[in-house]
Every structure is written in structure tokens, then in C-alpha cells.
Amino acid sequence: MSVNSQSLSPFSLAALILRRDLHLAARRWDQVLQPLVFFVVVITLFPLAISPELSELRRIAPGILWVAAMLASLLAADALFRPDVEDGVMEQWVLSGQPLAWLLLAKTAGHWLLTGLPLVLVTPLVATGLGVSSEHWLLMFSTLAVGTALLSVLGAIGAALTVGLRRGNMLMALMVLPLEMPVLIFGARAMDMGLHGEAVTGPLSLLAAMLLLSLVLGPFAMAAAIRISIE
Amino acid sequence: MNWVWFHKLASPPTAYAFARALRPWLFWPAALMMIWASYAGLFVVPPDYQQQDAFRIIFVHVPAASLSLLVYSMMAIAAGIGLIWRMKLAHAVAAACVLPGAVFTVLALATGAIWGKPMWGAWWAWDPRLTTELILLFMYLGYMALRASFDDIGRADRASAVLALVGLVNIPIIKYSVVWWNSLHQGQTLSLFGKSAIDPSMVTPLLVMLLAFLMFFGALLCDGLCAQILRRERNAQWLLKQVQ
Numbered sequence: 001m002s003v004n005s006q007s008l009s010p011f012s013l014a015a016l017i018l019r020r021d022l023h024l025a026a027r028r029w030d031q032v033l034q035p036l037v038f039f040v041v042v043i044t045l046f047p048l049a050i051s052p053e054l055s056e057l058r059r060i061a062p063g064i065l066w067v068a069a070m071l072a073s074l075l076a077a078d079a080l081f082r083p084d085v086e087d088g089v090m091e092q093w094v095l096s097g098q099p100l101a102w103l104l105l106a107k108t109a110g111h112w113l114l115t116g117l118p119l120v121l122v123t124p125l126v127a128t129g130l131g132v133s134s135e136h137w138l139l140m141f142s143t144l145a146v147g148t149a150l151l152s153v154l155g156a157i158g159a160a161l162t163v164g165l166r167r168g169n170m171l172m173a174l175m176v177l178p179l180e181m182p183v184l185i186f187g188a189r190a191m192d193m194g195l196h197g198e199a200v201t202g203p204l205s206l207l208a209a210m211l212l213l214s215l216v217l218g219p220f221a222m223a224a225a226i227r228i229s230i231e
Numbered sequence: 232m233n234w235v236w237f238h239k240l241a242s243p244p245t246a247y248a249f250a251r252a253l254r255p256w257l258f259w260p261a262a263l264m265m266i267w268a269s270y271a272g273l274f275v276v277p278p279d280y281q282q283q284d285a286f287r288i289i290f291v292h293v294p295a296a297s298l299s300l301l302v303y304s305m306m307a308i309a310a311g312i313g314l315i316w317r318m319k320l321a322h323a324v325a326a327a328c329v330l331p332g333a334v335f336t337v338l339a340l341a342t343g344a345i346w347g348k349p350m351w352g353a354w355w356a357w358d359p360r361l362t363t364e365l366i367l368l369f370m371y372l373g374y375m376a377l378r379a380s381f382d383d384i385g386r387a388d389r390a391s392a393v394l395a396l397v398g399l400v401n402i403p404i405i406k407y408s409v410v411w412w413n414s415l416h417q418g419q420t421l422s423l424f425g426k427s428a429i430d431p432s433m434v435t436p437l438l439v440m441l442l443a444f445l446m447f448f449g450a451l452l453c454d455g456l457c458a459q460i461l462r463r464e465r466n467a468q469w470l471l472k473q474v475q
Contacts (some may be wrong), residue, residue: 171377175376176373178373178405180403182409186408206408215399229386
């Protein structure tokens with residue numbers, strides 16, 4: 001970046017980070033596709049393991065989608081900060097004098113665009129395979145969009161804590177999954193209620209409230225964790 | 232008021248000496264109270280009109296469950312103090328809290344299962360309280376796993392402190408998510424759970440047992456803190472003098 005970063009407003013700074021991450025992703029498509037393929041593969045396991053009956057699958061579809069989304073976001077989160085830490089970009093960010101929490105939030109937003117949003121967009125496809133009819137697409141889009149964003153923030157905290165370690169994958173699952181359980185509960189609940197024709201505003205609002213809380217507090221935890229990880 | 236003695240506690244030699252001196256004053260009263268409360272709980276308190284003698288496990292179950300949450304909060308607060316004021320001793324306290332906390336959680340789950348089998352007819356039910364306790368155990372285990380994966384003790388301290396604080400913010404969310412999770416679903420009435428307006432004769436042994444558990448934890452904390460200090464200060468002069 002040849003721009004004098006001291007004179008940038010926080011928003012153009014975030015835009016620069018987003019643009020950089022999207023550029024990088026455009027040149028490495030496999031990294032965007034992998035979580036997506038993983039998501040679809042995990043969902044395929046359930047009909048094989050439980051029952052191919054559509055009526056049965058329709059009943060547990062919210063749970064399947066949410067568990068698969070959680071695992072996919074967990075696996076994707078490991079690669080969130082690792083390349084930047086390994087090639088020294090993160091060190092420059094820490095030294096740049098810019099608010100690290102804000103930079104990391106922008107980074108996480110980019111991560112969600114690349115790994116969370118595709119999951120949301122592909123959901124109708126897999127949901128149809130689980131016997132969910134098309135009238136529920138909006139419901140699935142909204143719950144999964146909020147939920148995957150929340151999963152991205154929580155995963156980013158875990159990724160920031162383990163980025164200094166050589167093998168952090170299993171450890172991250174151990175740390176992050178318990179913290180993500182409320183997301184699973186409210187997300188699957190909202191979807192389940194919606195599929196039964198009930199109002200979903202309750203669990204969906206709670207999910208959104210949790211997202212706002214995590215957006216406010218999460219970046220500071222990430223920044224603290226990154227500083228510890230790269231020292 | 233002079234706070235020098237208090238600030239001195241933050242130095243390892245003073246803390247070490249303090250913890251060693253304090254330990255017997257916590258351990259022996261706790262042991263005596265435990266023996267008395269066990270006796271009172273097992274023999275003096277009359278059997279419950281509904282649960283007969285099975286309810287007597289309450290004298291272990293409730294203190295263990297209360298402490299499991301209390302210890303987590305304590306650990307997170309100590310870790311936060313260590314992180315914010317860069318106080319090494321606070322990190323040592325947090326490190327000493329983990330194992331007792333995890334064990335109390337396991338104990339609460341185990342005694343709950345043993346109690347649940349005759350009362351509910353099942354070892355386990357996905358009741359909000361049980362589920363929250365199980366997630367709490369996972370959080371302890373995650374904290375331990377993170378702490379164990381750093382070679383450098385200073386980094387282990389700070390990284391696990393961040394995790395403990397994130398977990399502390401999350402505990403109310405987890406608790407209420409789990410409570411609503413079940414109540415939204417269906418009104419599963421598992422309120423056999425001692426809601427039979429606890430009898431006054433049970434209260435005293437229970438409170439004594441709770442206090443005994445607290446003091447026992449205090450003694451364990453002293454031991455753990457001494458062990459942590461020994462490990463962290465193993466090359467320090469004062470320690471060599473103390474040991475010789």
C-alpha cells in the first residue's frame with residue numbers, strides 16, 4: 001500500500017483491507033471453495049447416517065444445517081490470520097499505530113464475506129435436498145446470515161489465540177465450540193420455529209443482539225490475542 | 232490506612248509464605264465441618280417424604296455445583312487482573328483455579344447423574360441446568376488445553392486470560408440460551424429437583440457443607456498457588472534459600 005495510512009479515515013482503511021482480502025481470494029479460489037464443499041459434504045453425511053426419508057430429514061434439517069455451518073466456519077477460521085502472521089503483515093498492522101481492533105474487525109468482515117456468505121447462498125440447494133420447501137428460503141437466509149457472522153467473530157477470537165501455535169486446529173475446536181453453543185441453540189431454534197410456521201422474531205432478535213455484542217467486544221479480544229500471539 | 236502489606240502480597244516470596252501459613256487454617260476447619268455436615272446429613276436429618284434417603288446426595292451435589300461456577304468466575308477475574316495490571320501472581324492464581332474448578336464441575340455432574348438415576352429414572356436429562364454445567368466443563372477443558380499448548384508460561388498466562396474473559400462474558404448468554412432452549416421447546420417438568428420447600432433441618436448442614444467446600448477450595452488454592460510459584464520461580468534466590 002503506497003498510501004500514507006496515517007491520513008486515512010477508519011472507513012477507507014477498512015475498505016482497503018476488504019479490497020485486499022477480496023483480491024487475494026480472487027486469486028486463490030480454492031480457499032473460498034473448500035469450506036463450501038466441506039459444508040455440502042458434511043450435510044451429505046446425515047442422510048447416509050440417519051435415514052434417507054425426506055419426512056425425517058425435514059424434521060432435523062435445521063439442526064443439520066447449523067451443525068454443518070458451525071463446523072465449516074470453524075475449519076475456515078484457522079486460515080483467517082495465519083497467512084498474515086506468517087508473512088509479517090500482521091506485525092506491520094500492530095506497529096502501524098492504527099487501532100488493531102478495527103483492522104481485525106475489517107479482516108473478519110472480509111472473512112465472513114468469503115466463507116460465511118457463500119454458505120448462506122448455497123443453503124437453498126442443500127435444504128431442498130433435505131426436503132425443505134422453497135417458501136422457507138428467506139427464513140434460512142436471514143437466520144444463517146446473522147448466525148454465520150456471529151460464528152465468524154467467535155472463530156476469529158479463537159483463531160487469534162491459536163495463531164502462534166503450530167497445530168491449533170483441534171485446540172481451537174475445543175475452545176470455540178462451547179462458546180458457540182448459544183448460536184447453535186438460537187439459530188436452530190429460529191429455523192425450526194419458522195419451518196413450523198411460528199414467528200421467529202424472538203430467537204432471531206436474540207441472535208442479532210448477540211451479534212451486536214460480539215461486534216463491539218470481540219475485536220478487542222482479538223486484538224489482545226493477536227498481540228500475545230505474535231510477540 | 233496503610234496498604235503496604237496488601238501490595239506485598241503480590242510478590243512471590245510473601246505470597247508463598249502467606250499461602251503456606253494460611254493453608255492449615257483453611258484445611259482443618261474445612262475437614263472438621265465436612266465430617267460434621269456429612270454426619271448430620273446422613274444420620275440426623277430425617278428422610279425426605281418423597282425422595283426418602285436418596286436426597287442426601289444434595290450435601291455434596293449443591294456445594295460442588297455452586298463452586299464450579301464460582302471458581303470459574305474467580306479464575307476469569309484473576310486472569311483479567313493479571314492481564315490488565317500485568318500481575319504475574321494473579322495469573323498464578325488463575326492457573327491454580329482451573330483444576331479444582333474442573334473437578335468440582337465433574338463432581339457436580341457425577342453426583343447429579345447418581346441422584347438422577349433413582350429420581351428421574353435416567354442418568355442424564357437435557358435439562359437446562361445439566362446442559363449448562365456440561366458446557367461449563369467444556370469451557371474448563373478448553374482453557375486447560377489452551378494453557379497446555381504454550382511452551383512459554385507468560386504467553387500461556389495471557390492467552391488463556393483472554394479466553395477466560397471471553398468465557399466469562401459468555402456464561403450468562405450460555406445459561407439463558409440453554410434455559411430458553413428447553414422452555415421454548417416444551418414444558419418438561421423436571422421440578423422434582425428439591426422444590427419441596429427445603430426443610431429447615433436440612434439447611435444448616437447444607438450451609439455448613441457449602442462453607443466447608445469453600446474453605447477446602449481455599450486450601451486447594453493455597454496448594455496450587457504454592458506449586459505455581461515453585462514452578463515459576465524455580466531459579467529465584469529466595470526460593471533456594473527457603474528450600475535449603
